[in-house]
Amino acid sequence: QVQLVESGGGLVQPGGSLRLSCAASGSIFSINGMGWYRQAPGKQRELVAAISSDGMTKYADTVKGRFTISRDNAKNTVALQMNSLKPEDTAVYYCHVDLPLILASGHYRKDYWGQGTQVTVSS
DSSP, rough: EEEEOOOOOOOOEOOEEEEEEEEESSSSOOOOOOOEEEEEETTOOEEEEEOTTSEEEEEOOOTTTEEEEEEETTEEEEEEEEOOOOGGEEEEEEEEEEEEEEETTTTEEEEEEOOEEEEEEEO
């Protein structure tokens, strides 16, 4: 079993910064992709940023240049540095990891989600 614990959410003024962190624990031997999703009230969940095992990153167009995703493979953690925050960034942010799953029948992938952390950007 794998658990993801997020931290760092909170209330911040427009233009401010927050750093979200996510720690994965449990039966982890390696992690493929790691990322952050968010869901605002009345909207669909969307990918914010993702980072592969070799450090390749991708970002939603709405956050490019403002957010930076990083990971520490030794610690099984992923972070999201959020700068120049805007009210439209307000959402519940979810950590996501993609793990290899090796079974007798073959190799598969299994994903896990954190419980979510609230980010509110308001003056």
